[in-house]
Amino acid sequence: MNWLRALFFPLKAMLLAKVCVRLRDKPMGNSPSGIDILLLALAWGNLGYAAGLSYLRHVGGHAIRSKGAVLECGSGATTLLVGALTRDRGRQFIVLEHNKTWYDYLRKILDYLEFSHITLLHTPLVDYDGYRWYLIPQGLVVDKISLVICDGPPSSNPGGRYGLLPTMMEHLGEKCVILMDDTHRRAEQHIIDAWTECRCLKANRIGRFGTHAEVVFC
Numbered sequence: 001m002n003w004l005r006a007l008f009f010p011l012k013a014m015l016l017a018k019v020c021v022r023l024r025d026k027p028m029g030n031s032p033s034g035i036d037i038l039l040l041a042l043a044w045g046n047l048g049y050a051a052g053l054s055y056l057r058h059v060g061g062h063a064i065r066s067k068g069a070v071l072e073c074g075s076g077a078t079t080l081l082v083g084a085l086t087r088d089r090g091r092q093f094i095v096l097e098h099n100k101t102w103y104d105y106l107r108k109i110l111d112y113l114e115f116s117h118i119t120l121l122h123t124p125l126v127d128y129d130g131y132r133w134y135l136i137p138q139g140l141v142v143d144k145i146s147l148v149i150c151d152g153p154p155s156s157n158p159g160g161r162y163g164l165l166p167t168m169m170e171h172l173g174e175k176c177v178i179l180m181d182d183t184h185r186r187a188e189q190h191i192i193d194a195w196t197e198c199r200c201l202k203a204n205r206i207g208r209f210g211t212h213a214e215v216v217f218c
């Protein structure tokens with residue numbers, strides 16, 4: 001953790017705890033409001049990396065409506081949002097993070113928030129057949145996944161986020177929804193196009209300028 005992050009950690013952790021309690025205590029089935037999302041985004045900060053308000057709201061709505069396991073590729077504000085909304089709901093929430101420094105920071109925040117229901121894994125990127133993706137630990141037991149938040153690995157790695165479908169296909173339920181941020185970028189659009197060669201799917205770009213997308217199987 002760099003010194004600035006360490007300095008502000010107690011304040012940030014306390015603010016996040018308050019926002020997460022607010023999110024967790026919503027009546028069953030209620031999606032987070034615009035104010036909930038704004039408070040989370042302000043408490044989290046991390047400008048330049050964190051998801052925007054519209055995408056966060058979208059992720060929150062799906063986390064409430066979906067029923068099975070949740071997989072997240074790349075951790076951040078969405079981890080806290082989904083973590084708060086799935087707490088005490090008996091759902092598996094697996095988060096893959098390749099960056100060890102970032103993983104350590106997230107681990108510290110999740111420990112402070114007592115989010116022990118989140119399986120946050122440090123999963124370095126390794127070579128697969130023509131792309132790089134997270135190294136999935138052997139023996140990881142994964143329930144049928146109904147929601148994926150696909151925001152990693154970074155596009156600077158060969159294949160970027162492409163590896164999700166070929167690597168995790170057998171774990172994705174028939175009605176699984178894949179949410180992807182940054183789909184105004186060509187790289188993310190190409191990934192969705194490439195996925196159609198693995199599996200028949202429909203992608204719906206949403207948000208102003210189509211900045212995020214919802215992908216479902218046909």
Ligand SMILES: C[S@@+](CC[C@H](N)C(=O)[O-])C[C@H]1O[C@@H](n2cnc3c(N)ncnc32)[C@H](O)[C@@H]1O
Binds near residue numbers: 049074097098102151
């Ligand atoms: C684009 S971020 C988005 C993650 C998440 N969906 C969110 O809402 O914040 C995904 C990746 O960026 C990297 N990352 C996020 N914040 C970072 C930071 N402040 N410094 C370095 N890397 C960061 C992490 O490795 C993470 O897996």
